[in-house]
């Protein structure tokens with residue numbers, strides 16, 4: 001598959017390297033050319049502008065900081081339709097880290113819904129926002145013998161591609177519903193980030209690590 005990536009930071013390095021390794025043709029578009037070329041060379045991808053990446057990909061990952069979201073989408077030509085008909089995956093965290101409050105848009109909507117608003121015709125899917133970049137660098141991300149489950153939320157038009165790209169990293173796709181469910185995935189990520197910042201392993205809160213163990217705990221009560 002042809003994958004365009006908007007952004008040349010840590011998440012791009014982790015996710016796009018996995019997709020390049022899985023045999024996909026990846027073009028990274030960044031606002032800082034030297035950094036973008038350097039990253040692309042390191043992970044076996046091509047480098048270009050934000051607009052080139054948007055036009056190139058059948059699937060397009062957006063991996064920029066929230067502060068740069070609108071500027072990035074405009075530079076990529078999204079409002080003019082460069083992302084129309086494509087699966088657009090948003091991995092962003094909609095959080096104000098100064099007080100861990102959630103950043104929302106019109107009517108309490110999510111960052112993913114804002115991406116959809118700015119990208120007419122795109123099939124936007126929220127995914128990859130629940131785990132740290134270090135997890136996405138794992139080949140494969142497997143914990144206690146089980147592959148990482150990756151919840152994703154979006155319209156039907158983008159689900160098959162999102163599933164395939166999650167599976168290509170060795171993780172397990174977990175359908176979390178339509179694009180409105182992105183609000184919950186974004187809120188959930190804030191809890192996870194807050195736990196990590198406080199030195200907790202999120203597994204200490206989400207304690208049941210397998211359905212069997214959950215059954216055991218319930219029947220032993």
Ligand SMILES: NC(=O)c1ccc[n+]([C@@H]2O[C@H](COP(=O)([O-])OP(=O)(O)OC[C@H]3O[C@@H](n4cnc5c(N)ncnc54)[C@H](OP(=O)(O)O)[C@@H]3O)[C@@H](O)[C@H]2O)c1
Pocket residue numbers: 007008009010011012030031032035062063064065066067068069071072091092093094128129130131132133134
């Ligand atoms: N890191 C994680 O563990 C993690 C995990 C899950 C989700 N996320 C989310 O994934 C997204 C990307 O995170 P990251 O860790 O890859 O961030 P990063 O390493 O800081 O890279 C961010 C990218 O965004 C661009 N950018 C930053 N500010 C911008 C602005 N004001 N205008 C335009 N572009 C701007 C940067 O451009 P330059 O290349 O010019 O610097 C860079 O390419 C974020 O929304 C983050 O919350 C991160």
